[in-house]
Amino acid sequence: MSYARIGKGRNLPEQLEDDLRKAIVSGELAEGQALPTEPDLAQRYGVSRSVVRDAVRLLIAKGLVEIRRGKGTFVRAARGEAFAEALLLALARNGGTALDIEEFYGLLLPGIAALSAERASSGDRDRMLLRAEAYLEAFGREALDPSSDGPGLLRALFEAFMNEILKACDNKLVELVGGLLVRMRSFRDLAPEEGAREGGVAAIIELEERAIMGLARAVAGGKASEARAFAVRLCELRPSLRARLASTPAGDMPKLSFDMLAPIVQDS
Amino acid sequence: MSYARIGKGRNLPEQLEDDLRKAIVSGELAEGQALPTEPDLAQRYGVSRSVVRDAVRLLIAKGLVEIRRGKGTFVRAARGEAFAEALLLALARNGGTALDIEEFYGLLLPGIAALSAERASSGDRDRMLLRAEAYLEAFGREALDPSSDGPGLLRALFEAFMNEILKACDNKLVELVGGLLVRMRSFRDLAPEEGAREGGVAAIIELEERAIMGLARAVAGGKASEARAFAVRLCELRPSLRARLASTPAGDMPKLSFDMLAPIVQDS
Structure with missing residues (x-):
């Protein structure tokens, strides 16, 4: 001073x-x-x-x-909360929706996944795989029995996995903006009672596993272009999801169902 | 209320x-x-x-x-200044540098260019080409005679070109964050007296023209994958530039020279 x-x-x-x-x-x-x-x-x-x-x-x-x-x-510790609040505010005032956030995430994630694959240390790689497994375990439990843990835990585990990928990039702006995007997507606040078609749950769990483990293994294995390709596929939006997000103002919680969220993965 | x-x-x-x-x-x-x-x-x-x-x-x-x-x-009008200030503040507190900003821009621009190529209206396309030409004209003048317009005009014209690409994406978050990144890069504040190797100016002008017009024409022509490839090349950093950016705290103005900035374009 x-x-x-x-x-x-x-x-x-x-x-x-x-x-x-x-x-x-x-x-x-x-x-x-x-x-x-x-x-x-x-x-x-x-x-x-x-x-x-x-x-x-x-x-x-x-x-x-x-x-x-x-x-x-x-x-206070520098965690960027003020920035997060200011960005959401600016987005809401500009008439932004949850779809703007999700699309932006989809533009950014492939490049991040590739960079992370190039730069991850062996410690980063180990943590990434562990976090992916912990998330998928909870996803399976929640999909089969929506009351087991609640969506809060699922979201926290997903964020923990994504944050490992962000951190491995070794770029401060990726950590700040990427971390915020992961939180803003608030994607895993499911309303499973609404969706989860009869008999489809097992298939959705399998799709999610292929998509997430595919990304985690490609990044952890240092395979940049494969990581990029997995990230691109992970960010593809089903038409039902796109419509729901487009009608949800930025900052509000979209009401989603498991079948809207199932990754679109034809081949792996 | x-x-x-x-x-x-x-x-x-x-x-x-x-x-x-x-x-x-x-x-x-x-x-x-x-x-x-x-x-x-x-x-x-x-x-x-x-x-x-x-x-x-x-x-x-x-x-x-x-x-x-x-x-x-x-x-006040919703222009996101508070968000911009908060982000720069968070980045500076986390020890971020101009390189973090430039890398993040490089992660995002290819996806933006591709999306913009898919979504641009014919009005967007016309404006994009006009802005690219206006920028390149000023770049040529400034490179040959650094005192002619000053870097402020050059930067403004570059921003105007980039903002057309951002707007064509039709995504509010791309406009907000992308617009901020373009401003934060503050790339065109050149110190030409420092660099501009003898005899190299004409070559630098030509490289810049190929890179910028290539991007503008690909986006305006609706060629998404070509636009992506041009954006990737435009964001490649020369080692001298990378070193300079890494030693400049986020929010400060890096001292750059024309030869650091010359796009790395081997083939077009």
Whole structure:
């Protein structure tokens, strides 16, 4: 922090926020560290306490700090939540739908899968396969008995698998935007009572296994073009799914059924 | 707006902000429309004016409204600036570099080019070719005489060309994130005095023309796989460029020279 006296011209809270923000982004104020107290900041910058309060409020709105009751104001971990909220907001205001999100994911995933195959370390590869197996096990249980674990666990396991692929790319923007897309898709919040055609469940489980294990093995095996091809197929949308997503505003939860989600896999 | 009395439990400004935000996102409060006055909002929601002021400050921080001096508070156009700022902030805090941005762009552009080729209307196609020509004309001028227009114009013309490709995809998230990436790359801020090897300028101009016109013609001609291939080649990075980008923190301006930027085009 510069602790330079501010004043004149521009909005005072914004000037103060600017200085504190730079200190946070540069790491001068590290994650988990406490901000100086309100009176302390007011004195050092030569501003009123209400200016300090307003500046801190701007930092809170940007997701950079948080108030812990009775303890003070602390620098938050950099997880990109503020960015996620801002993006969803912008998308909703532009009339975006769940289909925009899903299509975007489909544009990005093939390239990510290929890059991940090229760059994954052996540790990445092991974790990727383990996560794929854990997800598929839960998928099978949930498909056969929708009440067993609930969709929350299934979604968390799917996200954990995808996040391994994202991490292996070794690209910060892939982690941030990709991680957000995986969360935004909110795809695995199934309403199985609505769909799951009689007799079709086993076939859907098999399709999902072929698609996910195919992707996981190609990436873990370092086969970039095969990983790309699996990702392309994994992102193909059934017409019923496309229609449902197009009618769901971005940020809302589409009501999906297992048969809408079954991967379109003819050959493997 | 619900105008429901708020109070108890959660933070009052956040509750009010939540209600106003929903009204803006849904379009109930349209772009350019004035918010009700401070006393009016305070009365309708049954809160103090300082609560209203804090709620409005949160809306400002999210980029949803702006104060026009002496006129009141107005709903801003939905351009996604808040999202852009939040993303750059998150990226900078995670130690991201200009290389992360450029690589991400390279992952996304091929898919975008292919989708754009499939979906472009004839109006889109005409504009795309015109913008490509305008950009290349300026590129030639700037490469031969770096002082002629300055890099600002060149960058604006490149963005205009890319934005036509993004728009033709007919996907809101592609427009938002793609548009941001194009701006973030800040690629065309050249420092030609630093590079531009003697005798190499004409060759660089020719390479740029082949790469950009190749992409523009493939997209405008509806040739998806050709458009994808041109985009892949356009995103290949010379080692000198990769090194420079990797050492530039995200959000900073990398110092580039024309020869770093020359597209790697062997065959066309």
